Amino acid sequence: QKEVEQNSGPLSVPEGAIASLNCTYSDRGSQSFFWYRQYSGKSPELIMFIYSNGDKEDGRFTAQLNKASQYVSLLIRDSQPSDSATYLCAVSLTGNQFYFGTGTSLTVIP
Amino acid sequence: GAGVSQSPSNKVTEKGKDVELRCDPISGHTALYWYRQSLGQGLEFLIYFQGNSAPDKSGLPSDRFSAERTGGSVSTLTIQRTQQEDSAVYLCASSLVTGVDGYTFGSGTRLTVV
Numbered sequence: 417q418k419e420v421e422q423n424s425g426p427l428s429v430p431e432g433a434i435a436s437l438n439c440t441y442s443d444r445g446s447q448s449f450f451w452y453r454q455y456s457g458k459s460p461e462l463i464m465f466i467y468s469n470g471d472k473e474d475g476r477f478t479a480q481l482n483k484a485s486q487y488v489s490l491l492i493r494d495s496q497p498s499d500s501a502t503y504l505c506a507v508s509l510t511g512n513q514f515y516f517g518t519g520t521s522l523t524v525i526p
Numbered sequence: 527g528a529g530v531s532q533s534p535s536n537k538v539t540e541k542g543k544d545v546e547l548r549c550d551p552i553s554g555h556t557a558l559y560w561y562r563q564s565l566g567q568g569l570e571f572l573i574y575f576q577g578n579s580a581p582d583k584s585g586l587p588s589d590r591f592s593a594e595r596t597g598g599s600v601s602t603l604t605i606q607r608t609q610q611e612d613s614a615v616y617l618c619a620s621s622l623v624t625g626v627d628g629y630t631f632g633s634g635t636r637l638t639v640v
Contacts, residue, residue, distance in 0.1 A: 420568075450628050459617055459631040460569070504569070506628075512582055514629070516561075516569040 419443060420507050422517035430525050435492040437520050439505030442486070449481055449488045450506040454519065460504055464490070495524045528552075530632035532618050538638045539608055547603040547635045551620030558601050559621075559629060560593060564614040572616075575601060608639045 420441050429435045452460035466472045466479040478491040502519040531550040539545050551558050560572040571585035575595045595601040615636050619629035
């Protein structure tokens with residue numbers, strides 16, 4: 417059973433729309449949740465992390481966590497072509513080891 | 527340095543040869559992680575170092591893989607008798623404490639075993 421599951425996509429949205437990326441995880445003991453962005457041929461870069469149920473906003477990005485449903489999502493408002501990348505969800509129990517999903521490929525169409 | 531530095535950026539090796547991959551973490555970061563990413567796959571955890579504690583080696587796929595971290599800073603990942611399935615991008619990451627605020631990744635080493 418996979419620890420972290422994401423829809424591989426590709427997800428295509430028009431420029432200016434909201435992109436919604438979803439992630440589910442299997443271990444109810446998970447404590448920390450992260451979203452990374454990875455451009456083709458580059459290494460992942462951290463976008464956001466969230467620990468508590470609810471929403472966390474940072475600029476155009478909003479992370480949403482629902483521990484009861486074991487679900488974490490990332491919303492990107494006013495999507496830009498530069499947001500086109502693969503988005504990786506990561507989950508950690510203790511901080512020692514992260515479990516990554518396989519990523520969702522997002523394309524923002526100008 | 528300002529970021530996590532990995533070398534070499536690319537490595538092509540013949541099957542059966544040994545390779546060493548190097549990671550220089552951000553100065554002051556006590557936690558260091560190795561992951562690998564195969565084409566179309568997620569990131570696979572390999573090993574974790576925290577300060578002077580014994581490393582968490584639970585992700586190493588076989589005894590051909592080993593890693594060390596000297597002086598709590600630079601780390602070397604060694605793959606002995608490389609196989610074609612070892613071909614992947616090997617990513618190193620570091621963090622201030624145990625990754626509670628996420629990692630910073632290096633640019634990776636792309637290993638190709640021919």
